[in-house]
Amino acid sequence: MTPLTALQELFESEAMGRDYGERISIRAHMLQCAELAMAQGMGDALAAAALLHDIGWGLIAMQGGEGTEGHQHIAADLLRPLFGPAVAEPIRLHVAAKRYLVATRPDYGARLSECSRETLAVQGGPFSPDECAAFEARDHFRAAVALRYLDDTGKALAEPTSRFTDYLPLLRRLMQSDGRV
Numbered sequence: 157m158t159p160l161t162a163l164q165e166l167f168e169s170e171a172m173g174r175d176y177g178e179r180i181s182i183r184a185h186m187l188q189c190a191e192l193a194m195a196q197g198m199g200d201a202l203a204a205a206a207l208l209h210d211i212g213w214g215l216i217a218m219q220g221g222e223g224t225e226g227h228q229h230i231a232a233d234l235l236r237p238l239f240g241p242a243v244a245e246p247i248r249l250h251v252a253a254k255r256y257l258v259a260t261r262p263d264y265g266a267r268l269s270e271c272s273r274e275t276l277a278v279q280g281g282p283f284s285p286d287e288c289a290a291f292e293a294r295d296h297f298r299a300a301v302a303l304r305y306l307d308d309t310g311k312a313l314a315e316p317t318s319r320f321t322d323y324l325p326l327l328r329r330l331m332q333s334d335g336r337v
């Protein structure tokens with residue numbers, strides 16, 4: 157099985173069809189995030205990051221685990237060898253980006269969904285000023301913040317208008333961009 161076929165199987169698995177806590181499935185949420193990235197012309201890497209940022213939820217469930225803790229690292233570690241750091245690292249940082257935005261943008265916390273506000277506490281709450289400065293110094297900081305905004309927006313109750321297979325050409329381009337297989 158090729159890595160892309162394995163990824164498609166995971167994406168289309170029962171685990172990814174679970175309710176995401178926002179009355180839509182994790183799969184629908186990720187598709188909506190990718191659609192927003194495409195509509196905003198954010199480029200291949202960010203669109204792929206949006207499409208795949210929560211696959212860690214499914215991997216945890218498939219391995220018999222519960223909850224979502226560490227889902228950002230599980231996804232990033234899986235995806236980095238396939239698509240490189242521009243896809244994987246914003247995904248790794250998408251939970252931290254919420255803690256950063258809550259600390260730095262007063263209007264941001266107020267706009268978070270109830271579910272997202274609840275998980276924020278579990279995830280460690282807002283960053284301190286020092287943590288914010290360290291976060292801004294990280295590679296892929298801006299992409300992580302952009303992904304976070306997509307993540308917070310891609311929760312409409314409407315059905316997504318795309319499917320995983322629509323993104324295969326984009327994912328193939330990213331895999332080939334510097335000789336990855």
Ligand SMILES: [Fe+2]
Binds near residue numbers: 210
């Ligand atoms: Fe997430």
Ligand SMILES: [Fe+2]
Binds near residue numbers: 209307
């Ligand atoms: Fe998400």
